[in-house]
Amino acid sequence: MTAVRASAFDRRLLAPMVLGSILNPVNSTLIAVALVPIGIAFGAPASQTAWLVSGLYLATAVGQPVTGRLVDLYGPRPLYLVGTALVGLGGLLGLLAADLGVLVAARVVIGLGTCAGYPAAMALVRRESRRTGQDSPETVLTVLSVATQTIAVIGPTLGGLLIGLGGWRTTFAVNLPLAVLALVVGWWRLPRGAGERSAGERVVSLVDPAGIALFTVTLVTLLLVLERPALWPLAIVTAAAAAGLVWWERRAAHPFLDVRVLAGNVPLLLTFLRALLGATVSYAILYGYTQWLEQGRGLSASGAGLALLPIFLGGIGVAALTGRRREIRGKLLVGAAGQIVVAVLLLFLGPTSPIWLIVVVALVAGVPQGLNNLAIQNAVYRQADPERTASSAGLMRTFFYLGAIAAGTTGGFAFADGGATTAGLHVLAVVMLVAAGLFLLVTVVDRSLARLEAPAPGLPSGR
Template sequence: MPPVSPSAHTADQSHPARRFSLGLLVPMLLGTSMNPLNSSVIAMSLVLVSEGLHTSMKHTVWLVIAFYLASATIQPVLGAMADRIPPFPLFSGGLALVAAAGTMGALANDISVLIVSRALIAVGTSASYGATVVLIRIAADDYGPSAAGRALSITAAFQQCAAALAPVLGGALVGPFGWRAAFLINVPIALCAIALSLPLRHLRWHRAPGENRETLDPIGMLLTIAVMTSGCLTLTDTPVGHLIPAITVGPALAALIWWESRHPRPVVDVRLIGRNPLLGWVYFRFFISGVVLYSVTILGPQWLQQGHDLTIFDVGLVLAPMTFLAAVISLAAVRIHDKRRILMVANITQLCGTLTLLLVDGATPLGVLMAIMLLFAAPIGVLYMASQDEVFRLVPKEQVGASVGLMRAFWYSGAIVTAALSGIIFGEEASASELTPLALSLVTGCSIVVLGDLLVQQIRRRRFASNEDLRLDPDVDRPLDVV
């Protein structure tokens, strides 16, 4: 029997079996669910906004792009801030900004104001999310790592359910109450989360001696924003075109790497990624999967309506079983400690789903389409939860906020790539024949993910077998076949 380290004994004795109380968990669930909720709920309102404000869809679609762009840009920065300052004010302040921005959007009569409102909602929800991750990490000192890990899985599952159910909620709100309801819904949720968040103030936030004198790395934050903004704008149809952002992204990235590799507490820890390539792989895999799943949930309905001549009601029927199954899988996965196994299965089913898309055409029966969409339920249900869990395993606890924020930035970058693919492949209208090049692109991405995970598993297994210290350490991150 391998020896157990003293630290493991200490942790077990100092953290008896405890669970987060509802008073702690509910405001966290509300705060973290607002980002994925707003990511999808606006989709049901775009046509009504265009008609109500007498503006073109070319301008209205910026309600989506602005949210993705702001989320991708600001998530790493606000995550780093949550690591360095008391997270509760950041949590409540972010929710207050969401409530104010939702009110502004609900009262707006100009598309520019709506776009600003969406960007501010993205900033506010990103702040509350980054703070929640750090609050859970802090709570691990009182409740133990297992309770904190379970709380983290529950919040991730709740986010997945919110994202999956957002289109349904959007339709239920926008139908009877108009497009302004998509903005106004943020106000009661944000205010409720703020009112319920008072118990979070009692979580003990502290820094090691001298850490509170460290800077927030403002130069690193500005460079991170510059890289993410220029990179994302390169992929979007902007008034300045693609050339200017494309020219600036390279120098900005070089400056970011140079600066952050020398800063004692960087926003983007390039040294950590360099020492641990597995972390970089988690980010890259999350980006590829973001492209695939956003293609299925955003471009898929567009193709079903235009290329398969389905009504909105029929599209809802096709997506409803996938949505329900994804929510069930996500909730069930909370109880699984090591989520790498279910992630491997989910990635394989995701590849199978993209392969079946190669066989779909305008004559494919509705029942077959529903069965194909079910193959994407597992990755939708577990991808985010498992990736977040893996980041927690790989980074020091004082860098959790920034690292998870960077992971989410890769996710929203995938959403922006999906929007670019829509313009390149579908153009103004999707047809049945145009699904094939999209499916080929998705098959390529999913194949890279599956093969990459298999390679990582082989590397883990060899490293584990060749190092006796790893085999004797009960806390080591073991390969799947010995966990």
């Protein structure tokens, strides 16, 4: 291999970082246009196929912070390799699934497998910052953001094309070559022994299994209540587990969630809240708007995917143009305004809306898609405790998935009667408008964002 300059980011790490990071958005978005044909294939209503979305997000919402903590302790390599192997296994299970239950199980396995990619990438960025003595390279963070955004937005288009070529099972089969490629590149390029702890140290004493168990119970029961309001008695379990989590973590020698530090880091908590609100809007477009394009507007799966392509073009263009700029608050303000405009435009759509208006909606949606994800990612990197970069990145993704599940739940209510109708789309648009307004409010009042635009003390700005 070519020697790496001590003052330069090791660009050989980019390939495994990008491959690991895109596995989750690949599987989050390909399924968007597959829900309808899967429902037809198994004779399942939308309320049942929704578990294909929820199952993956339940697994990843719980698994990302846990995996992130393990990455912080033991380095990215072992978690990355195990995770990508699970993605391949889940893809094979989905390809061979004979009923909807097995298909949901396959999505859970895939979700768990994708948990390591993004925290590992953020940990590697932090590691390179320490090795080179430079502040985080904006170009590298932009590459990560652009890669995940690219997949997140072209996923429906790619999914539509795959379904047109080989049916909905191709959206699971695509995981097999991706997992093999990620395994090979990860084995070849990822550094060994990059964690803070040696493999010989006892995992139980460092990982805090009790804290992880309480966190899992809290999150799973909360998500079940959000998904199925009829299960509201579980909210009592949620509250009890959450109280127990806080009590235990304040006393644990090696807490999974350092609640004392987290409670004192209000800027990071506000960033987590923005991740939740932003994801609610973006996933309402991805899942709810996509279903309306197929059922309410009458487009085919491939046509709906192509109709969303301008989001990809706009999001990538905006991220590429603004990625090297350190400014975070300005990006978030413009992104919030873009979300508000998109929600208003959806209120004017109907069964006979012209294609040009659908294209305009997609183009406008590309602006917050490009700005918000990039700004939130950079904010987490700069606001998090350096010793918990990966777990903070994983926790940010948990809030992101909470927003995605909130969007899915809202879509389920909006489309409960008669499928993805125009009336249901307008209900979804009102919810999006509320979430986007809160996103704007939280950003306007958060003055700490301005401090993130200066290089870290003692470190020169790197690119």
